[in-house]
Amino acid sequence: MSVLPDARPGVESPLARSRRVAFVTPVVLLVVFGLVLGGQILLLVEDGQAVMRSQRVLGAAHQTLLQVTDQExxxxxxxxxxxxxxxxxFxxxxxxxxxxxLRQLTADDPGQQGRLDGVRERYERWLAAVSPALQPGAVASADAIARDLGRxxxxxxxxREAIEREDALLRERAASLAASTTxxxxxxxxxLVGSAALLAWLSRRQLSALAVVFEAALESERRAREVAALEEWIR
Incomplete structure (x- = not known):
């Protein structure tokens, strides 16, 4: 009967230890791989969402400027x-x-919201000033018309300032997205390469350890046979 070295009660044999390491190591690597890569992917998604928000803000800002210009x-x-x-x-x-x-789309940018709120206040003042002159029968002097339109x-x-600010922010976010992608x-x-290299090194180490274990087992078997043969000869 073969006898493995260190196969004593309460003592983990080299073979059992090798099996445990061979099982645990890939699991640990997979968890670490997933956590690190998952965190980076979350950052990539956030950068992509930021780019899309800026694109939507720019589209809405141009649409707002168009609407205001149509009224003017x-x-x-x-x-x-x-x-x-x-x-x-009109x-x-x-x-x-x-x-x-625009206010909803810029919820993540208080500075841009404040800028757009100021623009809206100026628009509301213009609308309040010009609306009476647009009523049927209303009469306004040339100076009043020029003053109201000048608002x-x-x-x-x-x-335009808000659009320029958002355009600059879009370029920054696009650069950040490109860097995150890289x-x-x-x-x-x-x-992937690091995990493969580590697994290869561990596999080689485990194979070497297994070779030592089996050589020791064979040596123990040989000695056991010699002892058995000697006992048989004595009897």
Whole structure:
């Protein structure tokens, strides 16, 4: 009967230890691999979402500027020509809804929200000033018309500043996304190569340990046979 070395009660044999290491090591590597790579992927997703938010903000900002411009053109044309047909574009435009959408989209950027709130205040002052002159039968002097229409310059300038700020933020976020993509790819390859190298080293070490164990077992078997043969000869 073969006898493995260190096969004593309460003492883990080298073979059992090798089996345990061979089982535990891949599991630990898989957990570490998943945690590290998962964390990097979460960062990548966050960067991607930030880029999409900036793109939506830019789209909404351009739409808001278009709506405001439509109202301005309609009001200006009506006040100059007194033709009610020009009020159609003024009535169709919905800058307030666009401003509301922008405020929701910039919830993560208080600075941009404050900038857009200031633009909306200027727009509301312009609308309050120009609306009475657009009523049927209303009469406004040329100076009053010029003054009221001039208020829109601040609105357009504020919207352009907000768009420029968001465009710069988009470039920053796009650069961060590109860097995260590169890091994620490099991390994946690095973890894969590192894990493979570590597993190969551990496998070689375990095979060497197993070879020693089996050599010791064979030696124990040989000695046991010699002892048995000697006892048989003595009897």
């Amino acid at each position: 053109v309609g009001a200006r044309s009506y006040l100059l020509a007194r033709d009610a047909r020009f009020l159609a574009s 009535d169709r435009a919905t800058p307030r809804a666009s401003f509301d959408q 829109m310059d601040g609105v357009r300038e504020g919207m 890091r994620t790819g490099g991390l994946f390859v690095g973890l």
